Every structure is written in C-alpha cells, then in structure tokens.
Amino acid sequence: MQPIVQVKGALVGVPLSKGMGAIVGVCFTETSGGKLKAVRPRSVLYPQLPVEIRSGSRLVVSTQTDEQGFFQAVLPAGTYQVSSRRGNVEVNVASGVTTMISLRVGKRMVD
Numbered sequence: 001m002q003p004i005v006q007v008k009g010a011l012v013g014v015p016l017s018k019g020m021g022a023i024v025g026v027c028f029t030e031t032s033g034g035k036l037k038a039v040r041p042r043s044v045l046y047p048q049l050p051v052e053i054r055s056g057s058r059l060v061v062s063t064q065t066d067e068q069g070f071f072q073a074v075l076p077a078g079t080y081q082v083s084s085r086r087g088n089v090e091v092n093v094a095s096g097v098t099t100m101i102s103l104r105v106g107k108r109m110v111d
C-alpha cells in the first residue's frame with residue numbers, strides 16, 4: 001500500500017513517510033475443512049467488522065473492515081497486536097514495507 005497520485009495523466013506510487021509501514025489484512029471464518037469436501041467456499045469474509053491495533057496495552061488504531069472484509073492501517077515501525085472478536089495476531093511493521101495478514105475471527109466446522 002502506497003499513496004497514489006496522478007502525475008501528467010499517469011498514476012504514480014509515492015513512498016510511505018519516513019519511519020512508517022503499513023498493514024493490509026482480511027478477516028475471515030472457515031466454513032469447511034477437515035474430513036469434509038468443500039462444496040462451497042472454504043471461508044467467509046467479514047464486512048464492517050471492528051479491528052483494533054495495539055502496541056502493548058495501548059490502543060493505537062481502531063478501524064473496521066470494508067465491504068469485502070479487508071482493512072488497512074499506516075503505522076510507525078514496530079510490533080503490534082491486531083485483533084477482532086476472537087482473532088488475534090502479532091505483526092512486525094517495518095519502515096517502508098506493507099505487510100499482508102489474515103485474521104481468522106471464527107471457525108464453523110462440522111464432521
């Protein structure tokens with residue numbers, strides 16, 4: 001993820017600010033697996049789901065997923081805990097880098 005600007009009719013990516021990185025993620029629930037054969041998609045994405053990004057116990061960003069279940073955040077380089085519902089993942093954000101994560105927020109499986 002980089003800011004995009006239009007220069008003389010062309011779209012050009014602009015680097016993230018110095019010391020900043022980005023997280024791009026998706027929130028999902030598994031709907032099949034194990035012994036079952038998938039007759040439908042194996043996962044369901046969650047639109048408009050609240051997502052919190054913390055550094056230690058401090059809330060840094062509170063956001064939500066878009067209509068397709070994706071979210072994004074630009075953050076200073078560091079280690080963060082990204083959580084929503086029961087899902088939780090630790091992410092290392094590096095300066096100038098976009099990190100893609102998946103956050104499983106549930107599991108519906110039947111044997």
